[in-house]
Amino acid sequence: MSNINNLLERRKKLLGPASLFYDEPLHLVKGEGVWVWDNDGKKYLDVYNNVPHVGHCDPTVVDAICNQLKKINIHTRYLHETILAYGERLIATLDKSLSRVFFVNSGSEANELAMRIVRKNTGGEGFIASNWAYHGNTKAVFDLATGFRDGKPGSKYVKGVALPDMYRLPDGVNENNVAEIYAAKIKDAINEFEAEGIKFAGMIFCSTFATEGILRMPDGFMGKALQYVRDAGGLYISDEVQGAFGRLGKMWGHQQYNIIPDIIITGKPMGNGHPIASVITKEKFADTFQEDGRYFNTFGGNPVSCAAGMAVLDVMEKEKLIENVNEVGAYIQMRLQNLLEKYDCIGDVRGSGLFFGLEMVKSKISKEHDGELTHKLINAMAKNGVLIRSTGPKKSVLKMRPPIIFSKDNADFLLDTLDKTLSGLIR
Ligand SMILES: Cc1ncc(COP(=O)(O)O)c(C=O)c1O
DSSP: OOHHHHHHHHHHHHHTTOOOSSSSOOOEEEEEBTEEEETTOOEEEEOSOSSSTTOBTOHHHHHHHHHHHHHOOOOTTSOOHHHHHHHHHHHTTSOTTEEEEEEESSHHHHHHHHHHHHHHHHOOOEEEEETTOOOOSSHHHHTTOGGGTTTOOSSTTEEEEOOOOTTSOOTTOOTTTHHHHHHHHHHHHHHHHHHTTOOEEEEEEETTOTTTTSOOOOTTHHHHHHHHHHHTTOEEEEEOTTTTTTTTSSSSGGGGGTOOOSEEEEOGGGGBTBOOEEEEEEHHHHHHHGGGSOOOOSSTTOHHHHHHHHHHHHHHHHTTHHHHHHHHHHHHHHHHHHHHHHOTTEEEEEEETTEEEEEEBSOTTTOOBOHHHHHHHHHHHHHTTEEOEEESTTSOEEEEOOOTTOOHHHHHHHHHHHHHHHHHHHO
16 A cells, blocks of 8 residues: 555544545655655645745744743743743734733634633624634634635624625626725624624624635725724724735735724744744733633743744844745736736736735636636646645635745746646646
């Protein structure tokens, strides 16, 4: 039996039917920078992993983790300089009002805690999410996962609202009225909660609108949406698991919308693979939440995790990585526009910074989603040594978000391979 078949069989017995990436699953054994290697020594350009943010096995991060681990690892009920220095460094990059940090271990846990803070501060229970969302795996958070249930929420305390798809605006909707029309849907959802006797609590969106298909929100939409939420006494959680730490070209995802959320939550890239996540909120919301008792988390914010987080910020600063995101991101957008012009099956170019997508369609005229071609393409790309994936309700949007050390040379390799692979598939 081949090594892959052996692993597949053991995995199925042990982990059950949990899904795997790619039709021919990969057995990766080594990573360095933007590259990963499989067990046969084949090298792949990693254009999908937003967790090894500053590169796989970055030496600064690895050293920081090892050095702290050699000294002590304790929890946040003891005083520790690194925990405080890291938290202070994080909030220094945010609006002054966002000054309280809770450290946790995963994006799910962060959203769960954020929802508890919102409930306690508003007395409400009803949450608005998008109608193709994913925010994690605990019970409360998975109820928000409309993307796993064909757009439907998991409980009566959640409403999934439609977001604008600027590539396919319905008749009568245009750039000028789209923000108001879609923000009004949020107001409608708040009114529905009221009619059902459920007190409205708040709204949560992913700052990249990634599972929704990497959607671009029209100017003014987020501001109007937040106004309706706040007028109704609700709070806004910006889920920045995907959009923070420079990914979209600014330190924080919400900064592209000129809004200040009540709570932001972070995860994935924060420790470059070491599990650390956070909830950052305003002092008054944190204080009210803690009236019922102190919040404690055994592993969240331990010095080793904070040392990893600190090292990520060090590398980002030293290597000017947000500038790199903007420079290489603009170059990629330009080359993606060329592909858009070349191929009838590419309908739209999406994204910002180093988070970008291509909407694959049956034709530019029909704009019909082509999830089948997308599926073939991501598998063929993996065979050709480039790792990307898909997203969106019809899995028809190519999703690309490499480590933010991605260079123009890496971009050329990605885009040349994409061009070659696509032309081979549609021949
Ligand atoms: C937007 C968003 N929020 C939350 C989560 C959950 O994070 P975790 O898997 O760390 O619990 C994810 C994970 O993919 C996510 O994409």
